[in-house]
Amino acid sequence: MNxxxxxxxxxKKIIVLGGDGFCGWPTSLxxxxxxxxVIIIDNLSRRNIDxxxxxxxxxxxQPMGTRLRVWEEVxxxxxxxxxxxxxxxxxxxxxxxxxxxxxxxxxxxxxxxAPYSMKSSKNKRYTVSNNMNATNNVLCAMVExxxxxxxxHLGTMGVYGYGTAGMKIPEGYLDIEVETETGDKIExxxxxxxxPGSVYHMTKxxxxxxxxxxxxxxxxxITDLHQGIVWGTNTKETKLDERLINRFDYxxxxxxxxxxxLMQAAVGHPITVHGTGGQTRAFIHIQDTVRCxxxxxxxxxxxxxxxxIFNQMTETHRVVDLAKLIGKLTQAEIAYVxxxxxxxxxxxxxxxxxxxxxxxxxxxTLDEGLLQEVTNIAxxxxxRADQTKIPATSTWTQEQQPGIPEVREKDLV
Amino acid sequence: MNxxxxxxxxxKKIIVLGGDGFCGWPTSLxxxxxxxxVIIIDNLSRRNIDxxxxxxxxxxxQPMGTRLRVWEEVxxxxxxxxxxxxxxxxxxxxxxxxxxxxxxxxxxxxxxxAPYSMKSSKNKRYTVSNNMNATNNVLCAMVExxxxxxxxHLGTMGVYGYGTAGMKIPEGYLDIEVETETGDKIExxxxxxxxPGSVYHMTKxxxxxxxxxxxxxxxxxITDLHQGIVWGTNTKETKLDERLINRFDYxxxxxxxxxxxLMQAAVGHPITVHGTGGQTRAFIHIQDTVRCxxxxxxxxxxxxxxxxIFNQMTETHRVVDLAKLIGKLTQAEIAYVxxxxxxxxxxxxxxxxxxxxxxxxxxxTLDEGLLQEVTNIAxxxxxRADQTKIPATSTWTQEQQPGIPEVREKDLV
Numbered sequence: 001m002n003x004x005x006x007x008x009x010x011x012k013k014i015i016v017l018g019g020d021g022f023c024g025w026p027t028s029l030x031x032x033x034x035x036x037x038v039i040i041i042d043n044l045s046r047r048n049i050d051x052x053x054x055x056x057x058x059x060x061x062q063p064m065g066t067r068l069r070v071w072e073e074v075x076x077x078x079x080x081x082x083x084x085x086x087x088x089x090x091x092x093x094x095x096x097x098x099x100x101x102x103x104x105x106x107x108x109x110x111x112x113x114a115p116y117s118m119k120s121s122k123n124k125r126y127t128v129s130n131n132m133n134a135t136n137n138v139l140c141a142m143v144e145x146x147x148x149x150x151x152x153h154l155g156t157m158g159v160y161g162y163g164t165a166g167m168k169i170p171e172g173y174l175d176i177e178v179e180t181e182t183g184d185k186i187e188x189x190x191x192x193x194x195x196p197g198s199v200y201h202m203t204k205x206x207x208x209x210x211x212x213x214x215x216x217x218x219x220x221x222i223t224d225l226h227q228g229i230v231w232g233t234n235t236k237e238t239k240l241d242e243r244l245i246n247r248f249d250y251x252x253x254x255x256x257x258x259x260x261x262l263m264q265a266a267v268g269h270p271i272t273v274h275g276t277g278g279q280t281r282a283f284i285h286i287q288d289t290v291r292c293x294x295x296x297x298x299x300x301x302x303x304x305x306x307x308x309i310f311n312q313m314t315e316t317h318r319v320v321d322l323a324k325l326i327g328k329l330t331q332a333e334i335a336y337v338x339x340x341x342x343x344x345x346x347x348x349x350x351x352x353x354x355x356x357x358x359x360x361x362x363x364x365t366l367d368e369g370l371l372q373e374v375t376n377i378a379x380x381x382x383x384r385a386d387q388t389k390i391p392a393t394s395t396w397t398q399e400q401q402p403g404i405p406e407v408r409e410k411d412l413v
Numbered sequence: 414m415n416x417x418x419x420x421x422x423x424x425k426k427i428i429v430l431g432g433d434g435f436c437g438w439p440t441s442l443x444x445x446x447x448x449x450x451v452i453i454i455d456n457l458s459r460r461n462i463d464x465x466x467x468x469x470x471x472x473x474x475q476p477m478g479t480r481l482r483v484w485e486e487v488x489x490x491x492x493x494x495x496x497x498x499x500x501x502x503x504x505x506x507x508x509x510x511x512x513x514x515x516x517x518x519x520x521x522x523x524x525x526x527a528p529y530s531m532k533s534s535k536n537k538r539y540t541v542s543n544n545m546n547a548t549n550n551v552l553c554a555m556v557e558x559x560x561x562x563x564x565x566h567l568g569t570m571g572v573y574g575y576g577t578a579g580m581k582i583p584e585g586y587l588d589i590e591v592e593t594e595t596g597d598k599i600e601x602x603x604x605x606x607x608x609p610g611s612v613y614h615m616t617k618x619x620x621x622x623x624x625x626x627x628x629x630x631x632x633x634x635i636t637d638l639h640q641g642i643v644w645g646t647n648t649k650e651t652k653l654d655e656r657l658i659n660r661f662d663y664x665x666x667x668x669x670x671x672x673x674x675l676m677q678a679a680v681g682h683p684i685t686v687h688g689t690g691g692q693t694r695a696f697i698h699i700q701d702t703v704r705c706x707x708x709x710x711x712x713x714x715x716x717x718x719x720x721x722i723f724n725q726m727t728e729t730h731r732v733v734d735l736a737k738l739i740g741k742l743t744q745a746e747i748a749y750v751x752x753x754x755x756x757x758x759x760x761x762x763x764x765x766x767x768x769x770x771x772x773x774x775x776x777x778t779l780d781e782g783l784l785q786e787v788t789n790i791a792x793x794x795x796x797r798a799d800q801t802k803i804p805a806t807s808t809w810t811q812e813q814q815p816g817i818p819e820v821r822e823k824d825l826v
Binding site: 090094121124125128129132133136137140141143144146166167168174175176177178179180181182184185186190191193194195196199202205206209210213216217218342350396397398 | 503507534537538541542545546549550553554556557559579580581587588589590591592593594595597598599603604606607608609612615618619622623626629630631755763809810811
C-alpha cells in the first residue's frame with residue numbers, strides 16, 4: 001500500500017512519544033503507512049485517566065498489543081512499542097533514543113485537557129510536573145545522546161490567548177517596534193507574548209521557553225506546531241480495520257466542544273453552549289493533523305535556524321455557529337448554560353496558517369466532514385455513551401459553578 | 414532593638430521559603446528585627462549541595478538550630494522553622510500555610526546557580542523539576558488555602574538576557590507597537606520578552622508565566638523581584654553575633670563573579686576573567702536586598718493589580734572593571750581565560766530601578782563597601798578556603814572547555 005507516497009519521501013526512523021493517544025495513534029499509522037520506521041513510546045496514561053474519570057472512548061479502541069498486531073496484518077509494517085513514563089524515567093527514555101538513533105521525535109506526551117488541568121490542586125500539579133519534566137527530559141536526552149534529531153512538538157493555539165485586538169495571529173513570532181534610550185524606534189521580532197487560558201495551556205507556553213533555550217544553547221532542531229481544536233475521529237489508516245479505530249472523547253474533561261455537541265445531538269439531548277457561544281476557536285480535522293505532522297517531519301529546520309513555529313489549524317468558527325450547524329444536521333435544540341471557564345464571553349480570531357498551505361495542505365472543512373462524523377461515529381456508537389459524563393463540571397475558580405443544564409426526561413433518548 | 418523601625422511597620426506574619434539560604438537567612442533576620450513574625454521553611458538543600466560538591470561556605474555558618482537559638486538570645490525574637498521540601502511535599506506545605514495563616518510568603522526556594530544547572534543532564538533536570546514544582550506548589554497552596562496572601566518571589570535580572578539593543582530595561586513590562594490587519598498601529602504592554610542564559614535562568618522565565626496565569630485566573634497578589642548579582646555577606650543583623658554569619662560562596666558553581674575574584678585575591682591567585690570581561694552585569698548589596706524585600710512586603714499590590722515587577726539592583730559594572738577594582742584594593746594580577754558560558758563576549762546594560770528608589774532605597778555602592786568585604790570576609794576566613802574549588806568548571810555545551818588557568822606555585826599563598 002501507499003507505494004505512491006513511499007516514493008515521495010525518504011524514509012526516517014521516528015519515535016512517537018504519546019503514540020497511543022488521540023493524535024499520536026493516527027500519526028503513528030500515517031507515518032508508518034508512508035514508509036517511515038515508527039517506534040511508539042507511551043505509558044498509557046490517557047487510558048489510566050479514563051479509569052480515574054470513569055469515562056471511556058465512545059469508539060471501541062483496542063489495547064496497544066492488538067492495535068500493533070492488526071496494523072502489521074493490514075499493512076505488512078511493524079511499529080515498535082515501549083511502555084515508558086518519559087516524565088519520570090529519564091534513563092529508559094535516553095536508552096531508547098541511544099539504541100534506536102531516530103531521525104525525528106514527535107512529542108505528544110503531555111496532559112492535554114484544559115478542564116482536567118483545572119479540576120483540583122492535584123490536577124494542576126500533575127499537569128505542570130508531568131508536562132515540564134516530559135519536555136525537559138526529551139530535550140536533555142537529545143543533547144546527551146549527541147545525535148542530530150529533529151523534534152516536532154504538539155503545541156496549541158491556546159498559548160496565544162483569544163484577545164487579538166484586531167491583529168492576525170502570526171506563526172509564533174511577532175514583529176514589534178520599541179523605543180531606544182535615544183528615542184529611536186527599532187524593529188524586533190519576538191516570541192508572540194502568550195496569554196494562556198488554563199494551567200494546561202500555560203504549560204505549553206512554558207514549553208516554548210524550553211524550546212527557545214535549547215535551540216539557542218545546543219542548536220537543537222525543533223518544530224513547534226500550534227494546533228487548533230482537532231475534530232474528526234478517523235483517518236485513512238484507522239479506517240482500514242475497526243480494531244485500528246481512534247479515540248472519540250465526549251466527556252466534560254477530554255471531549256472537545258465539537259465532540260460533546262455531536263454526542264448530545266446523537267443521544268437527543270439539547271446542545272449545551274457555554275455562555276453566549278461567542279467564543280471563536282480554530283479547528284483542524286485529524287486527517288489534516290497527521291498530514292501536517294508529516295509535512296513538518298519532511299521539512300525540518302537546519303541547526304542554524306531558530307525554533308520553527310507553524311499554526312496547525314485550517315478554519316475558525318464561533319462556538320454557537322458550530323452548535324447551530326450540528327443542530328441543523330441533527331434537529332437538536334440548543335441550550336445556553338453558564339460558562340465554567342474564566343474567559344472572554346466573545347472574541348474575534350484571525351490566524352495565519354500560510355506555512356502549511358504553502359507546503360501543499362488541502363484542508364478538510366467542517367462543512368464537508370461533519371455529517372460523516374454524526375453518522376459514522378456519534379450515532380453508530382451512541383449506545384456506548386454514558387450521558388452523565390457529557391457536561392463540563394471542572395470550573396476555573398472556586399467561586400464558579402459548572403454549567404450543568406436541567407436535564408428533562410423528554411430530552412433523553 | 415529597632416524600636417524606631419518597629420513603629421514604621423504594621424507587623425505581619427511572613428513565611429520565608431528557603432530561609433536558610435544566602436538571601437533567605439538575612440531576609441528572615443531583617444524582617445524579624447523590624448517586628449514581623451517570621452517562619453522559615455527550608456529543606457536544607459543548599460547545605461546538601463555543598464556536601465555533593467565538596468565545597469562549603471567560606472564563612473562558618475551554623476546549623477539552623479544554633480542560628481535560631483542565637484537570634485533569640487540576641488534579639489529576644491523567635492523565628493519558627495519547618496524542614497519541608499516544598500517541591501515534593503505539597504501536603505506539608507499546605508498544612509503550614511493553613512495553620513499559620515501568613516499575610517505574606519517570600520519564595521527563595523529554588524535552585525539558584527546557573528553553572529550548577531548546566532553541569533550535566535541530571536542537574537538540568539533537577540533544576541527544572543525542583544523550580545517548577547516549588548513555584549507551582551506555592552501558588553496551588555495559596556489558591557487552595559482560600560487565604561489572601563501576598564507572594565514575593567526572587568527572580569533574576571538574567572531573564573531579560575543581556576542584549577538590550579540600546580533600550581533601557583524596564584521593570585518587567587515592555588511597551589510595544591504592533592500593526593493590526595487594517596494597518597493601524599496600536600500600543601500594547603507585554604511581559605518583557607525573555608532571553609535567559611542558562612537552564613536556571615530559563616526556569617525563572619517560566620516562573621513569570623506561572624505568576625501571570627495565577628494572577629489572572631485567581632487574582633493572587635504577587636510581587637516578582639528581578640534581582641541582580643548579590644554581593645556582600647553580612648547585614649546589620651547577621652553581624653550581631655558571629656554565629657549568625659551569612660554564607661559566602663566562592664566555588665565555581667555557587668560563587669558569584671565578585672566573590673570568586675575576592676577569594677582569588679585573598680589567597681594571592683590571579684583574578685581569572687572569562688573572555689574579555691566585557692560582560693556587563695547588574696549588582697546589589699545583600700543589605701539592600703533585605704531592605705528591598707521589606708519594601709516589597711510593605712507595599713503589596715491589590716487583588717485587582719497585575720503581577721508587580723521590580724528590578725532589584727542598584728548599579729551595573731563590566732566584569733573586567735570589577736576585576737580591576739579588586740586588583741587595585743589587593744594588588745592581585747588579572748588573568749584572562751576562555752569563557753565556559755555561551756554568551757555574548759561584550760554587552761551594554763541599562764536598567765530601570767525607579768520603583769525601589771521611589772520607595773526610599775539608598776543603595777550601598779561597590780566603591781564604598783568592597784574594601785570591608787576584602788578585609789572582614791575574604792582575608793579573615795581565607796584559611797578556610799579550598800582553592801581547587803574556585804575555578805568555574807561547568808560548561809554550557811559539550812564542545813566547550815572550562816576556563817581553567819595555569820596555576821603556578823608562585824601564585825599561591
